[in-house]
Amino acid sequence: MFTAKILLLGSGELGKEFVISTKRYGCYVVACDSYANAPAMQVADESEVFSMLDAGALRNAIEKHRPDFIVPEIEAIRTEVLQDFEDKGFTVVPSARAASLTMNRDRIRELAATELGLRTSKYRYAESLEEVREGAEHTGLPCVIKPVMSSSGKGQSTVRTPDQLELAWNDAVANMRGDRKKVIVEEFIAFEYEITLLTIRSREGVSFCEPIGHRQERGDYQESWQPTPMTEKLLDDAKEMARKVVDNLGGYGIFGVEFFVTRDEVVFSELSPRPHDTGLVTLLSQNLSEFDLHARAVLGLPIPQVRLHGPTASAVILADREAERFTIQGLSNALVLGSADADVEVRIFGKPTTRKHRRMGVALASGGTVEEARERARQAASRVQIGYEP
Template sequence: MAFTAKILLLGSGELGREFVISAKRLGCQVIACDSYAGAPAMQVADGCEVFSMLDGAALKSAVEKHRPDFVVPEIEAIRTETLAEVEAQGVTVVPSARATMMTMNRDAIREVAAVELGLRTSRYRYAESLEEVLAGAGHTGLPCVIKPVMSSSGKGQSTVRSADELERAWDYAVANMRGDRRRVIVEEFIAFDYEITLLTVRTREGVLFCPPIGHRQERGDYQESWQPTPMSAKALADAQDMARKVVDNLGGHGIFGVEFFVKGEEVIFSELSPRPHDTGMVTLISQNLSEFDLHARAILGLPIPEIRLYGPATSAVILADRESDRFRFEGLADALATPGAEVPDAEVDVRLFGKPTTRPYRRMGVALARAGTVEDSRRIAADAAARVRIVHDEG
């Protein structure tokens, strides 16, 4: 069998699963890796390996065993020193070993954005002790947001409104941080009007943008995302300009999810993922090429003649509420029948990720909706998501 390319995927969640489908449609062979067996992307890949992505030796031996053309990170927490070694040996790390290293560490990417590129960010300080947290909050003012430098999906993150909450926020960050650096970023709380993800594709021919995605977060994790989100031409141009500067600095080819806060006409850079973004799952229904298709094409050097929005669309998450490995979904038929006759142009779809276990707030699926307006698509996607119920078999 002749494959277009061989890909080693590091992380095998829902984003990886859709990426595998896109890459396999273009004739790639994909080996999916994660720390547990039966992960979502493994179920649709050609092969799999189970090891911790933070285990450098295991990562190296997976690369040696499979000899991939591309190593494609899907999660943030990866032994990035090993990726640098792999890259030095001639394997393409997507988008680049440096990009994965910089974005895994909030302090590293913040230095690039705020200091090297001079982009507008929130005021911030780093802290490695409670004393430094107190000093940091003195610099940013209250409220402030405290986040481990290594974490994602809001883990270990809290917003502090009064000084007596700082100690709890520090303890919470330390207890939920990944990796071995006891370090947090203390950020000025931005009372933004709205926040966006600007999906930015870096290809051999240049940089392309998807229409901006708006989203709503709870506990630092996204609940719904919609596309397009209304923005002034000036704010969009500013966001695109900043996104281009950051991705050009990071280099390589692929899709990036660049996050901004917008307040009035002011656009504030927050952070970015050098890979498909969770809020970008809306593109599974909104665009001619999803963020996963775009990532695959950019990596493989295939043309992207046009990114076309089919119409306003929303993704809404389906979350679990407890820890369990004995559960099933109910209401799928009901969800797919949303919205019935009253919105004739609407389309609804569901993605269930196939995660083997539930835990509180774990994302198990998304409902997708496209309609005549963003408001209609939000309402329909929320309805459809609510109709999918996770039922637990007791005993």
């Protein structure tokens, strides 16, 4: 009847594209999230609504559906439950350990910096304002303060003067996820640029996509592009570090490995053991998107050499306020930017409500150069508007 049954934990835009890729290979997908009608649910066979942090509900869903693959799509999951089911013989993608380590910044940092010896920023952990001050002494200013459990920049701030430390600590505590009142204080890396190195770990070994450059605001990605010109030496360093981490984490799937690149050095930042938001650009840039590659790696299908079509960029379409009644306008105005020499695409995620800065869609564009592609993608994104209804 179907190739494999997948239980998707988290059903946002990344999950939606992953579901489309797996449906094309004949999978049966049950999409789960904490709210109804989430993007991936709109294209899945079935859906379940519960909090992924609710151990009982998560257990019930796995037992009810008995999937071939449990695929985390978000970070905040009761990972102990994943470990239990993995121990019972279920397959967690890429592995329960990977999900658990990457959900906690301190655990993945310990693995990368201490166990694997990768170059990272200087850091300290802190569980009180007092310890935050000590941490900042160690790293120097500016420094970056992040809750150990959070994503998409939530509760994260860059501190430039000592008097800002208290505000940063309070903000981190107010926006952290989970029950650990703990932050990481990181040395601020004045990087020239930053990249996501999409790294595929499959039965056939480890392979890489061309590095993706990106620009972040408020700790959240605004635009991304491919390729990013890098010297061979720096790219090799990044690949070696990415390989070490994914081989240690184990399992099969795609990983978004994040690096800061300075003049002469690559600094490991963090990684997602799943498709990465900045990798949305691959929906247009490559013969196989990061979602196709994740699907293939998970299902044990062949992974060919990935082909980059040419310079391509993505630019996000954000809401600017909270609303339940809204319309998406201007699609045609955006798509008309496509021509014989340049592709333009828009993906609307179908999220049922908006909130300030919530990502509602993404514009994609190709160009003769990365600069040209970025400009076109930004323009296309700005032409898509959200109409808020009273």
